[in-house]
Amino acid sequence: MKNQPIGFLDSGVGGLTVIKEVMKLLPNEEIYYIGDSARNPYGPRPLSEVLDFTIQLANFLVSKGIKALVIACNTATVAALEVLQEQLEIPVIGVIESGTKAAVTSSKNQKIGVIGTQGTIQSNEYEKQILKLSQRADVQSVACPQFVSIVEKHQYEDELAKNVVSKELEPFLGSEMDTLVLGCTHYPLLQSIIQDFFGEDLTLIDPGVETAIQVQAILNQFEMQNDKIDNAKNHVFYTTGPANKFEKIAKDWLKSTDFKVEHIPVKEIQKHGK
Numbered sequence: 001m002k003n004q005p006i007g008f009l010d011s012g013v014g015g016l017t018v019i020k021e022v023m024k025l026l027p028n029e030e031i032y033y034i035g036d037s038a039r040n041p042y043g044p045r046p047l048s049e050v051l052d053f054t055i056q057l058a059n060f061l062v063s064k065g066i067k068a069l070v071i072a073c074n075t076a077t078v079a080a081l082e083v084l085q086e087q088l089e090i091p092v093i094g095v096i097e098s099g100t101k102a103a104v105t106s107s108k109n110q111k112i113g114v115i116g117t118q119g120t121i122q123s124n125e126y127e128k129q130i131l132k133l134s135q136r137a138d139v140q141s142v143a144c145p146q147f148v149s150i151v152e153k154h155q156y157e158d159e160l161a162k163n164v165v166s167k168e169l170e171p172f173l174g175s176e177m178d179t180l181v182l183g184c185t186h187y188p189l190l191q192s193i194i195q196d197f198f199g200e201d202l203t204l205i206d207p208g209v210e211t212a213i214q215v216q217a218i219l220n221q222f223e224m225q226n227d228k229i230d231n232a233k234n235h236v237f238y239t240t241g242p243a244n245k246f247e248k249i250a251k252d253w254l255k256s257t258d259f260k261v262e263h264i265p266v267k268e269i270q271k272h273g274k
């Protein structure tokens, strides 16, 4: 079991920001990833539909023999974490707990901002979890629905991205927050534009960093660390969208070519439903 891959899922390319951190921290682990770009975005969909899609993606990865699952998508974490933890026989982790802990630890004044998809923000999950850890926290949450499509379309280095970021982050103007959680795994691809908008005094939290630490802890706990050498060459990334588009963003973001990208049709994924 310990030499099996770890599975990661997302609605598209966003989970790449999580695996980037996992690759840094756990270079000996093999990664199987599925991004559902054909049905992206998940953010505006009812959570019951996101739950169904996430179960399909998870079961698909389980059929490939993964030893643990990371829901590398905040919206899917809100919709499906508890259900999958109950249904699957392998460890399952999400990204929200990690982002919450990192934010509460980093903030000096406990004025914390959260940005995410409509699904994540409407669920109030970050605010609930932050307040559990820090009763005096003051949380402002804002949905940024346009960020995901900019990233999926590989427009995150364009002038358009700057304009959209400035517009969607306007509700924070005048805020005293010292920490902002990037509560959608697509957003770290816009991190430098977001940082420029607020200036260097604001700390941005990328939950991917903390999630990688949590993956490491789980592997240690279950004594599942991969001990085969040179695994990194065997990463497989599946996408329901066009493989060439996914590959371009993956190479650009991961600064690596040690992976294989395969297109998988939605029809195939749907066969893994409940």
Ligand code: DGL
Pocket: 010, 011, 012, 014, 015, 040, 041, 042, 043, 044, 072, 073, 074, 075, 076, 117, 120, 148, 183, 184, 185, 186
């Ligand atoms: N990357 C996903 C998240 O973390 C969702 C993006 C979307 O499909 O709306 O929430």
